[in-house]
Amino acid sequence: MNLSSSARTDSSAVEPGTGSAALVAESPWATAWRKLRQDRAAIASLIVLGLITLACLLAPLYAQMVSGTDPFTTNLGGSIVVGGESRPILAPSTTGLGLGTTPIGPTGEFGPYLLGADAQGRDVAARLLYGGRNSLFIAASATLICLVLATAIGTVAGFFGGMIDTILSRILDVLWAFPIFLLAISLSIVMLNQTLRIGPVEIGSGSLVLPIFIIGIVYIPYVARPIRGQVKSLMSAEFVIASVGIGASSWRILLKDVLPNVVPRVIVFLPLIMALAMIIESALSYLSIGVQPPNASWGTIIQDGQSLLYSRPLVALAPGIAIAVTVLTLNILGDGVRDAFDPKSSVRIV
């Protein structure tokens, strides 16, 4: 069904007592939005996601007004006053053989080192917010790149068919043949060890563009293949055949008939791909091939916390919980969006 071009009437959209004069067609977008609003779990997820995003966006404010420290510089010799008592950020052991140093734990006060310090003496709470900004930014950007490229490839392959379809499908097959992490790690190692030059644009090894690009690429086949299938199916739909019959140009059919029918499915993919992108970003950063230090993402903070699991487990747990909550909300939101836009769909990304 062509959601945009068919004048679809949904009886549930008619307000009681308005009579036939008020019988108006609700746009498919309005229908989807109405359905989404009725999904309490999805709306709750949206709100939580919004709050997380807002908190992360306010990271500089938190670092300046609350933490009072630079979350990207080391503070190995510093100290703070907690409960009227001066405490070192990194306390060397003074008992037994005097081995090891332990960073300050959660202070319990809404101020500096609310969640304690990492091994470099940096404020974990401030880094968590900054890290969230990077994780969300990378996941969102990678998702956009993935969806745009996948939509273009899938639509072109399905619409034009023939040799173009064969070539594009084989390229997707090659990408699909690689395990996602193997592909991502391979790309990362190649790209992170040297400055990437694309014409006049130079991308340094520490640039966030690299993880965005890497993650954006690896999920393309997972989106492009279903879109290609849908486009091929649409090509035999009556309204497309009718457009062909009245002599509409290929570009007109593509832009006016096919693409609008593909967009809802792409929207369904958006939160799901973003959730996956967030996980893969965290994994790559954890493996030191995503966000590069001293920049932070939730994955790098987990890695920083790995060496403190016994003494300061919150350093690793906090970003872990943040990732879990964010991915959970994205998945619930994704289910809601799918139900709203395409209730018959069974979009799943494995």
Next chain:
Amino acid sequence: MHLTSLRTISPALALAMGLAAAPALAQEQTGGTLRLLARAAAGTIDPHINYTLQYFQLNYILYDGLVTFRKAEGAEGFEVVADLAREIPEPANDGTSYTFELRDGIQFSDGTDLTAEDVKASFERIFKVSGPTAGTFYNNIVGAEACLQSPDECSLDEGVVIDEEAGTVTINLTEADGEFLQKIAIPHAAILPAETPAEDLGTEAPPSTGPYMIESYDPNSTLAMVRNPHFEEWSEEAQPAGYADAINYDFGLTETAAVTAIQNGQADWMFDQPPTDRLAELGNQFAEQVTLHPLTAMWYAPMNTNLAPFDDVRVRQAVNYAIDRNALVSLFGGPNLAQPACQILPPGFPSYEPYCPYTAGESDTWQEPDMERAMQLVEESGTAGQDVTIVVEDTSVSRSIGVYLQDVLSRLGYDASVQPISQNIQFTYIQNTDNNVQMSVSQWFQDYPSPSNFLRVLFSCDSFTPGSDASVNIAGFCNEDIDAMMDEAESLTLSDPERSAEIWTEIDRAVTDAAPAAVLFTPKRVDFFSERVENFLFSPQFYWIISQAQIDQ
């Protein structure tokens, strides 16, 4: 040698440390099986090829050379003693010839007799397998140059002259080398059966002469060692008999899991450094099972003297002035695990004289950073604002140090970033000039106790090979005047050792002043062993003498 390579302690410091005492022995106990742990295996088991501390430690008790380092604690452990040879020979022909008389009755673990032919074949094999030190330690044996050119056809007929009847081996050198005995005391000069294939043996261990032999080796799980049935102790100081019946070296557990296994009595010792967040626990609750030993080693940050901004000596000196060594000691685990350093030679090493030009105030040892002087030097150099990338190993300590250095460089006005790469490739990556590494974080641990092992190996023109993965002069530092001083010091090793030592001290200062690297700190070794391990002896040359461990059963 690099981190996964040979490390040793300073005997003087070891004594001064007041180490956790090794348990006193009520009576000698033999038998039992030791279970050792390491996060990963260390590659080939071939003693002529493997260049890691992890397997050097084993090879010292598995194999023997003509001479070896005394298996003893403290300063004695640095002494070279006769091993397969009856005694240490006096050099002849102006120090260019050594004649060793082989002991009688020594057999390999397969039951064959050790002969002079095995000695000659073993020295040739060092070149045939292109051993990692063939070109640096053994290149002055007569015929070595040709062997280095054509390893497959290597023949040392004139360099290693044998007399089977007399049981002697004469090694002829092209020039006197005061460190020759030390060089042939390391496992790369181990004597193997003459018929040992001239290729990397991988996981197939050759027959050994020591108290143990390798029964099996799977780098993914276990290296199993059992008693050598043909071993009879010939020299307690060179190769004492072992106490345990078997030694299993298991791979794969993380450092944290290894600590827990040892605490629970499921394992006896771990090769890797215990993780930093377990150190306080070990130091408090398991102090009796922990030993600390200062090492003759350094953590340092080589700066590429051929790439901007470090091609300007002022920038390199500025970095040295700006670094807070105490902060780095904190990152490494605190003042009881490392001590700040800023000169090349480590404390307690031959020719070491305290010297630190990069500290605030007048002192021979590092006190605190001098940021003002550092900023002044950077301003004079006019290099502020340039990009600098620091390549570090992907380990928590190395990353932490990298992030700290990035912070220091940022404060000096540079646009600095840190690039962690896998521990497996970082050391070779930073050596290759094709990778244009500006700055890196690395470690160096002595192969043998001689200043040349730090100064010539790391900072001479000979050690710099552009485009090679094996260019251990990571900074690419080449100063002909300093090289000439090194030549002079080496030429005097035998004839005037005191003057030679003085020159090495001058070289240490000259290299420190030229600042091809920022020396960060001198690390200490933490050994954590199980309750049942007794007689924990620590050699300054190759650490725990595993064969001397006794198991309380």
